Amino acid sequence: MARQRWIATAAAVVAIGTGASYVIRALPPDPTPVADFSAPFVFGRFSVPQDNPLTEEAFALGRRLFYDPALSGGNDRSCATCHIQRLAFTDGLPTAAGLNGESLEFSSMSLVNLLWGQERFFWDGRALSLEQQALLPIENPQEMAQDLEELVRELKGSRQYRRMFRQAYGEVSSENIARALATFMRMLISAGSKYDRFLRGEAVLTEQEELGRKLFMAHPDTKVSLRGGNCIDCHSQFLTSGFRDGLDGFSNNGLDKDVDLPAGLMAVTGNPAHKGFFKVPTLRNIAVTAPYMHDGRLQTLEDVMDHYNGGVVVSPTLSPLILEADNAASPPGSFVGLRLTDSEKAAIIAFLHTLTDEAFLSDARFSNPLEGEL
Secondary structure, eight states, X not given: OOOOEEEEOSSEEEEEETTEEEEEEOOOOOOOBOTTOXXXXXXXXXXXXXXXXXXXXXXXXXXXXXXXXXXXXTSOOOHHHHOBGGGTTBOSSSSOBOTTSOBOSSOOOOOOSTTSSOSOBSTTOOBSSHHHHHHHHHHOTTTTOOOHHHHHHHHHTOHHHHHXXXXXXXXXXXXXXXXXHHHHHHTXXXXXXXXXXXXXXXXXXOHHHHHHXXXXXXXXXXXXXXXXXXXXXXXXTTTOSOOOSTTTTEEOOSOSOGGGOOOBTHHHHOXXXXXXXEEOOOOTTGGGSOSBSTTOOBOSHHHHHHIIIIIOOOOTTOOHHHHTOOSSSSOOTTOOSXXXXXXXXXXXXXXXXXXXXXXXXXXXXXXXXXXXXX
16 A cells, blocks of 8 residues: 655645645635625725735734733733723823833823824824724834743644634734734724714704704805814814825824924824824814823813813924914914804814714723623
């Protein structure tokens, strides 16, 4: 009887028999496109990388990875540690907490509607894709302090993860970890707020909310007696996040004088004109994501309105859209601010509350699949 020998490789199993060779190749993954996927038309165009389409298998894998503390070097924190669903995937802290409890430089940004808006990620724009954004906190020694090669080894040691990676991408790798996490984040779509229902003709805003909506959408123009909150100049009308084109989604919104102005986007681009520029965040679910700004310095929405109303600090890179926004015909000296009335500020805040999407904040599809396992 001829001797049989089986040679296994990552790509194929080769059976050598009498007078013939047979190659049995591992089938490539055949993932399932996300079922019934739809995106709000008013949100505008979006793009998904060709090498990372939205699939059910990738979403399930990314969701599990997002909540798994194995992604950290000490197996004690996950992506969800700093991105909590009920807080619109923020953490309620002024700035994120590092491994040793120290405060990090920036607050944890909301992970909502990332399919749209500026295609640079983090407050300073240092990541050029969601895939890149997914890995940076994992490797950062102050955040999750995980070696990617070690993480891949750990995940390969799990039968469940081997199966899930095989079904979604074919193999366990750092690139596929990034792809899966990015897929999960791309699917975090919030479009069920009262404002969304209003846009669909399914809800009516109160008189105060409607006034706030009109103020939100208007740039003040004293020549035609148009009062406005100037919000839409930086926060796009329906997404309420930064604009997509170029670096339009970044701005200096007047928090610090020049001598105290942090580098912001300039640290990435090297351009002094970008000093103090930070990513314009989404205002979706803003009522649950306090404190506010890149360093969490403003505690309430009232504080935010007070800043824009009369607390803007002028510096060379201050956004001209803010510099020019004033509801008074004759600005007193060097004063910069909206000078809205108390009732107008309250109306804008009332409108901002209509951006809360309670269904999204409790949607079981985005919850922790590991509860009860760990």
